[in-house]
Amino acid sequence: MIRWLILACLAWPGALAAYNQSTEFPQADIDSGAALKTLADQALGNIKQESRNLNTSTCRFETAQVRREWRDLSLDSRKEFTDAVQCLQNRPTNISAEAKKTFPGVQTRYDEFVATHINLTEYIHVNADFLAWHRYFIYTFEKALREECNYSSTLPYWEWGYDAEKPQDSVLFNGDAYSMGSNGEAWNRTTIFWASQNMTIPAGTGGGCVSAGPFANLTVNMGPINAPGEQPVDYKLEYNPRCLQRDVNPTVSGTSVAFRNSTELILSYETIDWFQGVMQADKRFTDPDAPRSFGVHGGGHLTVGGVLADIDTSPAEPMFWIHHAQIDRIWTIWQGLDPAKRRNAIWGTHTRADMPPSANMTLDEMLDFGFISTPREFATLMNPLAGPFCYYYE
């Protein structure tokens, strides 16, 4: 009854009072995920209303695609997803012989996604279109699974909060046929020097090749570029076949991707500059005296470690897609809590942390998607229930 009242209040413009009231959660609820669930429900109610009011879109909430958490999928659906990913990894590339000269590492259709991400890395991270670019990037991947590999469902997302305490024990990494594959083989390191970031980070519980489950025999064809424990290299797109390494890391997950981290991120920041800045541990929005945080974005990458920790090459790791679906979900919830102010909120320039300095981005710009799509207008990528999209998170 009370929930319906809150939802009813949220539907009209003077709803701020109701919203503010409901943001005062006990710490226990923030830590358990209960608060995030409440926020997700509130946002979904708003989004539903917003989509009904939006008569420019052909997307109907009632018939939209639903993305679900990995654990909410049946075992068969989990396997259907990893089978479809493997299908894309086994399909030949479509790029021309001419393009192959610049992108020799591209061996498969799947690699077109990896090379596109590597090539654009400096223009899609810690900048204005990070969230929108990745929203469309993972959407095109989902679409490719459906259209080229007969996948019948949607991209799952990975709610890190369930795994933050002991990610190495997660059902995602148990290595059976219904998992995302095992952890990497244990290298028993305690710390890792991350040369490109000039920092030492705590090591995880693996380090070596994934040894069991769907991706045990995966060949990663490009990189490493900026991975922890590797020397930075100046090649990026060469063919360099190697195994899929993982280093599942409870020290990072416990401090960067717990329910507390994602929930406080959503609750603490009203404006997009801070929300996306803290999410990515952008130094312009980080207190240098506070304990080190990787943000939920970098935190998820480093929780899996190995190839996923190598930001440039990270889409080569199948966990990339479900980690970034969760990043997109967190943004979707944040936008949905105040769509009038947040739906079209962007901030920043073209380049990573504005280095080298570049112009502010605007919503009428066309975004480059390399091999995987023709350019898309920034403004069309702001709403998962409009533009090219028609999905929501449950």
Ligand SMILES: [Cu+2]
């Ligand atoms: Cu990325």
